[in-house]
Amino acid sequence: MGSLRRGLILALLPAPAWAQVCEELRPGWDGTPVSAWSEALSLFTSPAALILLAGSLIAVRYKSQWGTLAACVGWSALVSVFAFWDGGRTDAMAEGCIGSPMIFILAAAALCVAMVLYIGVPAKTED
Template sequence: MILFPLTFLPSPAWAEVCDKARPGWDGAHVGVVGEAISLFLSPAGVALLLLSLIALRFRHQWVGLAAVILWTVFITVVTMADPTGVRGLAMAEGCIGAPTLFIAAVAAICVGIVLYTKPRKSGTDGSES
C-alpha cells in the first residue's frame, strides 16, 4: 500500500512517449501558454487563422461559417482523437501541455467571427429621416 503512490511517477516506459508526441522536445515543461502557441503555430492553426482573417476582412458569412466549423474540427481532433493513447502520458511527462487556453482563445475567435459576420440590417431601423 505504501508503494502505490510510486506507480504514478514517470517510469522508463514513458521515456519514448515524448519522442513520439514531440520529437524535438528539449526537456522543459510545456504549460498552457506554450501548448497554445504550439497549436496556433501548427500548419492547421496557421491556415485556420488565415481563413479567419479572410472571413473578418471581407465580412463574409459563409467563409466565417467554414472557419468556425474547421476550428471545431481541429479542436476535436486535438483534444479527443488520440487513438494511440499517447497524449495523456505525454501530458503527465510534461512535453505536452493542457489545451485549455487554446480552446478558450479559439472559442473567442469563433464568437467574434459569428458576431462580426452576422447579417446587417438594411438600414431601416424604424425611424424616419
C-alpha cells in the same frame, strides 16, 4: 511484504512508455515541463491553425457568412483533434512534454464567437 509491494508499484509505473511517447510526440524535448501558454503557441503555429487563421481573416475581411461558418467548423474540427485524439497525449501530459490545450481551446472558441458576432450584424443599406 514491503519489498513485494514496492516491486509491484515499480512494475506498474509507466515510465518507459512515457519516455517513448515524449520521444515520438516531441522529439526535441529538453525535459522541462511545457506550460499551457507554450502549448497554445505551439498549437497556433501548426500548419492547420495558420491556414484557419488566414481563412478567418479573409472571411472577416469580406464579411462572408459562409466563410465564417466554414472557419468556425474548421476551428471546431481542429480543437476536437487536439483535445480528443489521444495518441498518447495523456501520457505525454503526465510526463510534462505536452501542456494543457485549454488556452488554445478558449482562444479558438473566443475567435469563433467574435467572428459570428461581427459577421452577424446586417450590413447597412442606404436608401
